[in-house]
Amino acid sequence: MILTAAAAAATHIRFSDLGLDPVALDLGFFQLKWYSLAYIAGILIGWWYLLKLLAQPGAPMARRHADDMVFYATLGIILGGRLGYAIFYQPQLFLEPLSLLRLWEGGMSFHGGVIGTSLGILYLCRKEKLNWLRVHDYVACVVPFGLFFGRLANFVNGELWGHPTAMPWGIVFDRTGEDVARHPSQLYEAGLEGLLLFAVLWFLFWKTDARYQPGKLVGTFILGYGLSRYFVEFFREYDAQFQGTIFATPGLHMGQLLTIPMILGGIYLIATAKRRRERVEPIAGGPSIA
Template sequence: MSPWLHRIDPIALQFPEFSLFGMTLHPAVHWYGVMYLLGFGLAWWLGRRRVLQGRLPGVDAQAFGDLVFYGMLGVILGGRLGYILFYDLSAYLADPLQVFEIWNGGMSFHGGLVGVCIAAWWWARKHRLHFMDVADFVAPLVPPGLGFGRLGNFINGELWGKYTGGDWGVIFPHAEAPLLRLAPEQLQALHASGALDRYARHPSPLYQALLEGLVMFVALWWFSSRPRPRYAVAGLFALLYGSFRFLVEFVRVPDAQLGYLAFGWLTMGQLLSLPLVALGLFWLWKSRSAPTLQPVPAPDTAN
């Protein structure tokens, strides 16, 4: 077994360049954006199924569509602002136009979570629903988007892990200064000879796609397949995500502009995940004495 050389083109579809107001534009569809669309689309499809089953009483498919739209805005705005505030504020202050370059990555889950919570709270208030009932409903719909997002990170060749110290893993040319100026043919030849094996790294985005995407989705979808007490589903979501993210950070290289925050191993991702673990445990404890929302046929069911 030998390391795999990362050579994925982050652009899914390239359009002809054109000029506009004296600027030369290179329009393209990036895989990173496609992953987000897949995540939102699957969340809408899964959520609509449960709405029609009456899992969110008093809410029809149209109202749920509004929730998805607000959630999309919360993810994008919250995720971008969260990344800027938590990870790289000085760079964006120096070049504010970078804020719009979402296709290059730079999204924070924790910021996106805050954005979604604000959107869900506003929507719940508008429809006179308990916020935690909405949070419990939304929680199982989120992991597929997390998984697709991490696949987008992997396609971009970013958020790489530490060296494996073995003859397996993934070689990320953009992570290695000596490889940055090499032509693709040179990289391929060196890879075939085994000269790049020492650059093999943990594909941490794939670890996160598996844990935060697939494993969390299976666990939460099964757990929420029957009515649970208020706080329980959202609590399990927070506990699982916080735990998985904390663990994967041990093999992931911290952001260069931040490094380790303390103890020679604590990263910003771990620091932001600890409150989620605590919140998840608190909500699970609180669910023991909370009421259980029972399904009521949705208005669309008869159509």
Template sequence: MVRASVKDCPVPFPNIDPIAFAIGPIAIRWYALAYLVGTLLGAAYGYRMLSKQHLWHRGHPPFPAKDIWDFAFWTMLAIVIGGRLGYVLFYNLPYYLQNPIEIINTLDGGMSFHGGMLGLALAAILFSRSKGGNWLSSLDLIASVATIGIFLGRIANFINGELYGAPASVAWAVIFPTDPMQVPRHPSQLYEAALEGLLLFLAIRIATHVFYALRKPGLVAGIFAIGYSLARILVEFVRLPDAHIGYLYGGWLTQGQVLSLPILLGGIILVAYAATRRENPLRP
């Protein structure tokens, strides 16, 4: 195991206060701002995409661009509720069964991306159906904008000094002030921000605006699911698992990797389905 003092660390941790600002007794954290700003930027980007009808299957987006702000409210609720319930179910169910009141206590930071993504998918399907739109296209819309929130969320994780990686000797290793061992570690939050956020956004942007992938409903959602799952599985090899869960199946898999596998499979199925159908039956 690599051990070093703070002064030996190649990259000093930018000791940013997790609280962005406070108004009296109310403290606004960077993590909360990441959710809010990610949703607003995603909605603004989604508005532009919905306005360009030529991008979509038969020229029909899943719902009118003017409805994006109503949809943004749905997504905020879906992210919070889905993310929290996902954490309860996937990461610490025995504890919450014994302490059910703690389920609504989000101050402990327990949120699951996989749960939030399931919540988003459900919200997108229900909202588009209420508007008479193609629900597969609504999943494509979510896939096109979700990387913005992922990028900001992982940056906020880094600022909080949470979800860091395993001990490392790479030149960019960081000693996190929240680490009780105080050893250089992989900044796995930044790896995820780069792969699941920035790189995946660029790949999907090329797919939607160069290859017109939105004309095949479900294709962009499949690309997102594959790209996110592969990036998450890869980064999990250098990211520490949750302490109360540890490594699974003989010490070589993490819960994050296990949860990413069905999403990877679902993405492959979506891509195969969308790419092999000339006319999608799930039309508006």
């Protein structure tokens, strides 16, 4: 496959020809990277869309709760994502505390970000006496925005590339140090985890009664993400630090193993959501919704 991909590299797109630069704005003394903008865009657009969802009957929290959640979610994403990356992918970072703090050098785990965000939501719900599972349902509907922009930023950075391929859409990533066309797995993930998952959750929220079955939307999200990530990992190159280990085996990549609890949890939440259906009392005005 590598030989075939190398032979076809001359006819494929070269990443260097796309004119993409990880730095969006360079003032000399300050650099703003697309990866940072992806986080900012995901949070702000997600916040805007969350307010649209909360404007519908039977919302589990008020506007003031959503405003507070932006802070907790941002904190959870950053701390959880970085700590998750260190725990799952680079444990040696704990031996170098300063390296652990260098967020601008990259290295974030989605699974860690999910845990961090969930802990932030649980804290807010306990503090404000909200239904934590229904709040998770609403938050799950906005996460695909962040996933989409984040994967696009991965592509712009020329990182997290895929296996060698002879397919016509293969891309020669310069950072690999090889003249070999590879799967643009970042774009596969942007399409599945971002666009497709958003479309599924949009349909369930706006066209069905899923939001009145606590756990159904968040269950759909973690199941959809788990299946998408597990599938794309078959095309994505394993992390270099796992070379020569079991985690470099297709089907057993670290990213795939971490999705298994998500897949099982998602199936459980969806299967049991209907029995949790209850009369929903809105947090801020409006009629009760059966």
